[in-house]
Structure formats: structure tokens, C-alpha cells
Amino acid sequence: MNNDVHTLTGAYVLDALSEMERRAFEDHMSGCGACSQEVAELRETTARLGLATAMNPPPQLWNRVRTATTQVRQLPPASGERVVVQPRKWATRVSVFAAAASLLVAAGIGVAWVTTNAQLQDKVAASQAELDKLQSVLSAPDARIGTTAVGSGGNATVAISLDRNQMVVLVRGLPPLPANKVYQAWFVSGKNVASAGLLGVSDGSMTSNDLSAAKGAEALAFTLEPSTGSKEPTSPVLATAKFSA
Amino acid sequence: MAFEQLYRHLSAPIFGLVQRVLRDPAQSEEVAQEVFLELWRSATRYSPDRGSVLSWAMTIAHRKAVDRVRSAQASTERDTRMARAESARPFDEVTEVVAGRLEREQVRRCLGSLTDLQRESVLLAYYQGYTYREVAHLLDSPLGTVKTRLRDGLIRLRDCMGVTA
Numbered sequence: 001m002n003n004d005v006h007t008l009t010g011a012y013v014l015d016a017l018s019e020m021e022r023r024a025f026e027d028h029m030s031g032c033g034a035c036s037q038e039v040a041e042l043r044e045t046t047a048r049l050g051l052a053t054a055m056n057p058p059p060q061l062w063n064r065v066r067t068a069t070t071q072v073r074q075l076p077p078a079s080g081e082r083v084v085v086q087p088r089k090w091a092t093r094v095s096v097f098a099a100a101a102s103l104l105v106a107a108g109i110g111v112a113w114v115t116t117n118a119q120l121q122d123k124v125a126a127s128q129a130e131l132d133k134l135q136s137v138l139s140a141p142d143a144r145i146g147t148t149a150v151g152s153g154g155n156a157t158v159a160i161s162l163d164r165n166q167m168v169v170l171v172r173g174l175p176p177l178p179a180n181k182v183y184q185a186w187f188v189s190g191k192n193v194a195s196a197g198l199l200g201v202s203d204g205s206m207t208s209n210d211l212s213a214a215k216g217a218e219a220l221a222f223t224l225e226p227s228t229g230s231k232e233p234t235s236p237v238l239a240t241a242k243f244s245a
Numbered sequence: 246m247a248f249e250q251l252y253r254h255l256s257a258p259i260f261g262l263v264q265r266v267l268r269d270p271a272q273s274e275e276v277a278q279e280v281f282l283e284l285w286r287s288a289t290r291y292s293p294d295r296g297s298v299l300s301w302a303m304t305i306a307h308r309k310a311v312d313r314v315r316s317a318q319a320s321t322e323r324d325t326r327m328a329r330a331e332s333a334r335p336f337d338e339v340t341e342v343v344a345g346r347l348e349r350e351q352v353r354r355c356l357g358s359l360t361d362l363q364r365e366s367v368l369l370a371y372y373q374g375y376t377y378r379e380v381a382h383l384l385d386s387p388l389g390t391v392k393t394r395l396r397d398g399l400i401r402l403r404d405c406m407g408v409t410a
Contacts, residue, residue: 010396014370015311016377040296045403047303050262052352057260065281074289139294
């Protein structure tokens with residue numbers, strides 16, 4: 001690692017380099033794993049500095065953004081992946097993005113910044129932990145995503161990687177749980193179902209590191225069960241999240 | 246729709262940062278709109294193994310805001326602004342806004358763990374969009390020293406905030 005160039009990570013992340021220096025540093029970084037890693041970490045850091053200045057924009061901004069998006073085409077996925085046309089890959093990527101965005105929403109990031117309360121730090125820490133877990137699953141080559149609406153206005157998002165033996169389930173705005181009941185998730189494989197875990201909340205997340213029952217599963221279904229959980233579903237399926245191919 | 250959700254939850258951080266750098270509300274709105282269009286355009290290329298959605302969005306927002314400041318730099322406006330900043334001790338003001346308005350204990354505490362010179366350098370570059378050369382000029386310090394301070398300051402912030410990537 002060239003030390004002199006490497007000290008530029010800070011200035012680079014702060015956009016404090018001239019255009020020429022910036023390009024030179026990016027050239028260097030493309031062959032320097034340690035630099036890329038440091039840049040990624042420092043960017044997460046400056047993002048926090050940015051959050052500290054949050055301020056609601058004028059309401060008309062959304063209308064202008066929405067109108068403008070109808071006139072701007074989205075880029076195809078990065079050129080490195082375009083060697084073979086892979087519509088499936090693109091679909092996965094978009095849903096990865098959507099899942100990451102919905103996690104952000106589920107975690108309450110954004111709204112939380114304009115409020116000030118004592119629980120903020122806890123909430124931030126918890127959402128960051130959820131985000132980290134989700135990202136670990138999503139970065140697996142075999143990652144699959146599923147989302148589904150639940151009840152009126154609720155939703156569930158699942159990210160699963162059999163290779164990494166990890167699954168993250170995120171629910172938001174599910175109908176309130178009756179006393180002594182929990183939501184139970186089920187791996188669905190053809191006509192077979194196997195328990196995937198219990199969720200005792202209407203808003204929150206569930207992670208699993210034991211996916212032995214997930215082999216061959218093509219979806220995750222949710223039912224309402226007694227608080228100790230059931231061996232097999234004892235109530236109608238509320239919603240099913242099919243995994244992306 | 247995912248994009249609308251993204252907007253709802255990122256519009257305050259993005260607009261706040263852009264306005265922090267640009268000051269002017271009308272220009273800030275314009276640039277914030279550009280940021281969201283860029284997010285929209287490049288959403289298909291977002292990759293979680295390179296960082297969080299938040300860091301991706303804030304990186305684009307900061308770059309666009311700084312680009313706008315620099316494009317105005319050709320005019321004398323920027324020079325006047327620089328001259329004024331020099332006498333106005335901008336760092337104290339920035340620190341106060343950060344800490345006071347949002348009571349972000351962590352940000353305040355972690356900024357407080359930096360040396361004065363690290364903190365001034367980082368704040369001038371991040372919130373006011375100065376290049377490290379300009380920061381060196383404003384703080385009357387050698388270029389190499391400022392480069393090192395920017396990096397050391399951010400590393401200290403990273404460790405204090407417990408940030409991972």
C-alpha cells in the first residue's frame with residue numbers, strides 16, 4: 001500500500017480533492033482492497049454526520065421528483081454483469097434494492113432523525129444491527145428475497161441465503177397480536193411445510209441461523225399460532241412471501 | 246412503491262445536508278431533486294456489499310452539493326464567502342447547529358473526542374464543501390498536515406461511533 005496516496009482516503013470521502021486528484025485516487029483504489037474497505041467505513045461515518053443536519057424539505061419537492069422520474073430512464077445493472085443478458089439477475093438486484101429500502105423504512109431511519117427522544121440511539125443501534133444482518137444475507141451469491149403484504153397496510157420481507165445458513169425476516173405494520181398468540185413463519189416446499197420460527201411482534205425482525213428445514217423451500221408463509229408455536233399450522237395462512245428465483 | 250418509501254425516509258437527511266452545504270433554500274431544493282433523480286437512475290446498480298443504502302444516498306447528496314458549490318466558485322461569490330468564513334470562525338457555528346438542533350449525543354460526543362484541528366478540518370470540508378487545499382489555506386496549515394488530519398479525524402469518528410462496513 002502506498003502510504004502517501006492512502007492518506008487521501010479522508011479527503012476523498014469528504015469530496016475535498018480536486019477533480020484530477022479524485023480520479024487519480026479512484027485509479028489507485030481500484031487495485032487497493034484496503035483502501036476500498038477504509039473508504040466504505042469512512043462513508044458510513046460521514047453519513048452519520050450528514051444525518052445530524054436532517055431537515056424536512058418543502059412538500060412540493062416530492063411532486064417534482066415524482067414527475068421527473070417519469071422522464072428519466074433507470075440505468076441497466078453495472079456493465080460487468082451485462083456480459084450475458086440475465087433478466088433474472090436484474091430482477092433480483094431491483095428487489096434487493098427494494099428490500100434494502102423497505103428495511104430502512106421498517107427501521108424507522110429518516111423519520112427518527114427529525115424527532116428527538118431518548119430512545120433514538122437505541123433505535124439507531126438496533127436498526128443498524130438489522131441492516132448489517134440483512135446486508136450480510138443479501139451479499140451472498142445465492143441470496144433470495146420475498147415480500148408480501150399482510151393484512152391491511154402491513155408487509156413482510158424475507159432475505160434468505162442457504163449457503164450462509166442465514167435468514168432475516170422483517171415485518172412492519174402487521175395486525176396487532178391477540179394475547180397468547182404469535183406469528184409463526186413456515187417454509188413452504190410443494191405441499192410440505194416446516195416451521196421457520198416465531199415472531200412475537202407486529203413490527204420487528206427475526207433472524208435464523210438454522211435453515212436445515214429450508215432446503216427446497218420456495219416461499220415463507222405466516223400463520224397465527226398459540227404463543228408456544230405449533231408443529232404444523234393450525235390456522236389459515238395469512239400471507240405468503242415467494243422467494244425470488 | 247419502494248422509491249416513494251425511500252424518498253419519504255431519506256428526504257430530510259438529504260435535503261438537510263444539501264442545504265447545510267449550499268445555504269440557499271431554492272438552490273438546495275434544485276440539488277436535492279437532482280440527488281433523488283440520480284438515486285432513481287442508479288438504483289439498479291446499488292449493491293449492498295459496497296455499503297448501506299444510507300451511505301450510498303448521502304455520498305451522492307454530498308457530491309452533488311459540493312459540485313454545485315464549486316461550479317459557483319468561478320464567480321467572486323465564493324471568494325467573498327471564503328474571506329467571510331475566515332473571520333467568522335465557522336467551526337463553532339457548525340458544531341453548535343449539529344449538536345444543538347438534533348441533540349445527537351453521539352455525533353456531539355464523538356466530534357468532541359477529536360483534536361480541535363481534526364474537528365475544524367473535517368467540519369470545514371464536510372459541511373462547507375471546502376477542498377483540503379482551501380482548508381489548509383483557511384487554517385494556515387501545510388497541505389500534508391490537513392490531509393492527515395482529515396483521515397485521522399474520520400478514523401477517530403468511525404471508532405467512536407462503532408461504524409462498520
